[in-house]
Amino acid sequence: xxxxxxxxxxxxxxxxxxxxxxxxxxxxxxxxxxxxxxxxxxxxxxxxxxxxxxxxxxxxxxxxxxxxxxxxxxxxxxxxxxxxxxxxxxxxxxxxxxxxxxxxxxxxxxxxxxxxxxxxxxxxxxxxxxxxxxxxxxxxxxxxxxxxxxxxxxxxxxxxxxxxxxxxxxxxxxxxxxxxxxxxxxxxxxxxxx
Numbered sequence: 001x002x003x004x005x006x007x008x009x010x011x012x013x014x015x016x017x018x019x020x021x022x023x024x025x026x027x028x029x030x031x032x033x034x035x036x037x038x039x040x041x042x043x044x045x046x047x048x049x050x051x052x053x054x055x056x057x058x059x060x061x062x063x064x065x066x067x068x069x070x071x072x073x074x075x076x077x078x079x080x081x082x083x084x085x086x087x088x089x090x091x092x093x094x095x096x097x098x099x100x101x102x103x104x105x106x107x108x109x110x111x112x113x114x115x116x117x118x119x120x121x122x123x124x125x126x127x128x129x130x131x132x133x134x135x136x137x138x139x140x141x142x143x144x145x146x147x148x149x150x151x152x153x154x155x156x157x158x159x160x161x162x163x164x165x166x167x168x169x170x171x172x173x174x175x176x177x178x179x180x181x182x183x184x185x186x187x188x189x190x191x192x193x194x
Contacts, residue, residue, distance in 0.1 A: 002077070002086045007037035010149030017149045024153030025102075027184025030109045035070070036084070037150055038183065039111075042142035043068050045081045055081060057139040060131035063119040066139055066178075069112040069169040076169055079111075089170055097168060098180070099159030108184035112165060113139055117174040129176075136178040143181045154183040 012020075030038075043057050043066075052062035059065045068079040070086060071094060077086035094104035103110075115132030124131060140156045147154040157180040165177035 001080070001083075002088070004036035004039065004084050004086065005033050007040040007084075008033070009041065010037065010146065012149035014145070017145045021144050021148045023155040024186065025106065025155060026187040027106055027108045027153050027182065028187055030072075030152065030184045034150055034152060034185065035072070035109060038143065038146050038152065039068070039070070039079050040084060042146040043079065043081070043139050044084060053082060057135065057142050059135045060120055061123055063123065065116055065120045065132055066135050067112075067114045067116050067169070067171075067175065068139075069114070071110040071112065071168065072108070078169075092168060094168075097160050097164045098157060099161070100157075103155075103157055103180075103182050107182045109182075111143060111181040111183060112169055113178050113181070114165070114169060114171055115176040115178050117176060118172075121174070132176065133178060140179055140181060143183070147183055151186055152183055153186045154181055156181050 041056060043055055046054050046056045049062060054062055070077045070079055071092040074092050076089045076092035078089055080087055094107060094110065098104045113136045115136065117132065120131055144154055160180055162177050166175065171177065
């Protein structure tokens with residue numbers, strides 16, 4: 001397990017992040033400190049309520065319905081909200097994952113959100129298929145806003161091979177890949193320095 005550094009909260013206001021948020025397609029390497037802040041504030045622990053660990057991204061019924069994986073430096077990690085760490089799972093080859101292969105070539109870091117259908121199906125039945133997508137949508141918006149506030153470039157990607165993503169993250173039979181979020185440090189625009 002790799003403990004993540006203590007995250008530093010972004011200084012940008014929510015209003016500024018909402019108005020500045022964009023999808024970006026060029027990325028520089030992301031520091032472990034940046035990754036720590038991104039994960040902690042976008043999909044980390046907010047509080048506990050009885051047996052439930054509630055995240056900054058709400059999940060249906062407080063259940064662990066979304067799995068978060070990170071592909072970085074050719075390795076796949078599972079993000080553990082508690083204790084805010086990365087658990088290495090194995091090699092992380094992005095070849096054949098994206099429908100648009102340039103994302104795999106440009107990506108420094110990819111956050112993979114998968115729906116864990118088991119807990120939600122047990123409680124909500126087949127309707128949970130919808131709630132998993134809502135949960136992932138909330139998480140993606142958090143990723144965008146936190147990335148923006150940290151000065152990172154990010155882009156949500158829905159064009160990918162489900163089978164390749166499941167193989168990449170070691171997903172089980174009831175796991176459904178929902179969205180990938182490619183992220184890295186911003187690339188300065190020529191002549192602007194930003």
